[in-house]
Each structure stands twice: as structure tokens, then as C-alpha cells.
Amino acid sequence: MFADSQIASATEALKLPSLQTPQLLPFALSLIAQRLAAPWQIVRLAIKMAASDDELRVAATPYGVAVTIALHDLSFVAACLRTDIRRGHFDYVGEQLKTLHDGVRGLRTELDLRNDSTWGRQLTSVRADTSNALQSEIDSVPGRVRRILRQRADKDIAAGAKIDATEVEDAAALIDFVAVCRTYASELAINEVTLRTFSDLQHYVEQSTEGLVQSLRGGDARVRAFRQQQVKAAIRFCEVLFGHDYASLMNRAAENAVTGERKSSRAG
Structure with a gap:
């Protein structure tokens, strides 16, 4: 100071x-x-x-x-x-x-x-340029997450389909980026877009994770490996959005879903 x-x-x-x-x-x-x-x-x-x-x-x-x-x-x-x-x-x-x-x-x-002075205009420019750059990137994050977690019908998943681990980590970094932006949103004129995007991400990831975990209990065995990759990505996003405890809880739910499906298959 x-x-x-x-x-x-x-x-x-x-x-x-x-x-x-x-x-x-x-x-x-x-x-x-x-x-x-x-x-x-x-x-x-x-x-x-x-x-x-x-x-x-x-x-x-x-x-x-x-x-x-x-x-x-x-x-x-x-x-x-x-x-x-x-x-x-x-x-x-x-x-x-x-x-x-x-x-x-x-x-x-x-x-x-003064807003119309040289110094005033310079400060306004710094604030506006930063806001525009941040808003553009923040707006892109939900789409990146949806492309990874979107639930598809079994027939729409190709045999041997995989999720790029690098793409997952990039999306996780972007989610964390949105979370960091929340802390500084008001002074940088991105308050509305940041709060809305973070809330949308929380809702979408929570709902998608639960749905993907449930999908492990049934469906075509041919595509189960791909769905497990989706669940793994969803749990990674949960860790960023909700913390380690919630991510661990969803991981146990996924393990239980796979175990239950295996027991059901053997019983059949």
C-alpha cells in the first residue's frame, strides 16, 4: 500500500x-x-x-x-x-x-x-476494450461445454468415438475463467453476462451430469465407453463449478451406475 x-x-x-x-x-x-x-x-x-x-x-x-x-x-x-x-x-x-x-x-x-478529458477517455477505453474481450470469450463457454456433454441417441454415436481430453481441459479452464471474472465483473462492466453465464453453466452441467450418469445404467454396450468419457468430462466440470466434494459424489454415483449395470447383465 x-x-x-x-x-x-x-x-x-x-x-x-x-x-x-x-x-x-x-x-x-x-x-x-x-x-x-x-x-x-x-x-x-x-x-x-x-x-x-x-x-x-x-x-x-x-x-x-x-x-x-x-x-x-x-x-x-x-x-x-x-x-x-x-x-x-x-x-x-x-x-x-x-x-x-x-x-x-x-x-x-x-x-x-472528466469523461471527455484525455485521461478520462483513456480510462474508458481500457475499461471498454477489456469488457469487450471478456464478454466475447465468456459468451463462447456454454457452447464449448454443450458440445462435449450433449446427450445423443445410441445410433448417433459412432463405434470407437472418443472425447479429446485436451478439449475437456480447455473447457474446464474456460469455466474457471468465467468464475474468476465474477470476482471482478462489476468494475469491468461484465457483471450481467458473467452472472448469467455462470448460472447457466451450473444448471446445465448439473442436469447433464445426472442425465449422463443415468445413461450408464442402460443403453447399447457399444457406446458405453463414450458415455463414460462424457461422464468423466462432466465430473471434471463439476469440480470447477461446485467443488471437490460434489464432484466426488457424482463420481461415486457413476461408479455405482456402472457396477449396477454389470450386476444386472450377469443376472440376465
Whole structure:
């Protein structure tokens, strides 16, 4: 937390005349920002020096460049997030979303920004670009899940049909992505689509898992291996959506369904 004591220390360190030039001050502020756990908080130094949160007064001081640095940093994180989403890389999405959420909220809260100012438009652009990228990806998740779990008639399942394990893990990562987005949805303008999609996923996966487990109790033995793969995928999704305990419960139900079917076959 870049609080008053740290701000005072940084201000004192920056008093050197050589650091107060238009050429060097931005570099000095950038170095400070890089040492912060939350780089957007560098704007607090500019607010302190201006003795005001009004953007016009902040911009009138040499330290106004701190706001530009913070906005540039958020723009870079947003660009990295969009690139990772396009490539299907979700390892750092949670961290990126937190950085963007905290930064956007922090700037909107601590600075009195005008919507039509340069800084205001930059912040709006970061928020809108992030929202569009997230919404597009979130909208695609239910379809990916349905393609894997969709129940089909025995005659529509080819002999030896298999489910790609990589596709299952990719879908599980996307479900987790939607769950992570819920945490930061409001500030990034994706609240409605995130809540709706997550709720739809929970309902669909729960209903599909129960149906698929029941399908193990009967049907053509020729396609049972494929249905077991579907059940395995459904349980993987349950683990992401509902937790380990629920997934274990459904796994036991699936095992019981297979065991019961085998006993029934032997009895026949």
C-alpha cells in the first residue's frame, strides 16, 4: 500500500534538482511505480503534490505524468490480457483481471476525472476494450461445454468415438475463467453476462451430469465407453463449478451406475 509515509519518503527522494527536470522526472516516477505492488497507486504522489484530486490541478503539476504512467501500465496489462485470451492462455488471467479491476477502480475513486478529458477517455477505453474481450470469450463457454456433454441417441454415436481430453481441459479452464471474472465483473462492466453465464453453466452441467450418469445404467454396450468419457468430462466440470466434494459424489454415483449395470447383465 503506497500510503502517506511511503509517499512522504518518495517525495523527499525526488527533491533533487536533477530529478525535477521534464526529461528525468518521468523516469524517476516510473522507477517508483515499478517497485509498487499496485503500480496504479503512483497517482497518489501526483495527487499529494497537487493537494487536490481534481484532474486539472493534478495535470498542471510536473507530477501529472504519474497519471499518464498509470494509465499506460493499465493499457499494457489490458493488451496482454486480450492477447492471452485470443491464444487460449489463462494461466495469468486472474492476476491480470485483479490488476485491471483494482487500477480502474482506484483511478475512478481517487481522481476526479472528466469523461471527455484525455485521461478520462483513456480510462474508458481500457475499461471498454477489456469488457469487450471478456464478454466475447465468456459468451463462447456454454457452447464449448454443450458440445462435449450433449446427450445423443445410441445410433448417433459412432463405434470407437472418443472425447479429446485436451478439449475437456480447455473447457474446464474456460469455466474457471468465467468464475474468476465474477470476482471482478462489476468494475469491468461484465457483471450481467458473467452472472448469467455462470448460472447457466451450473444448471446445465448439473442436469447433464445426472442425465449422463443415468445413461450408464442402460443403453447399447457399444457406446458405453463414450458415455463414460462424457461422464468423466462432466465430473471434471463439476469440480470447477461446485467443488471437490460434489464432484466426488457424482463420481461415486457413476461408479455405482456402472457396477449396477454389470450386476444386472450377469443376472440376465
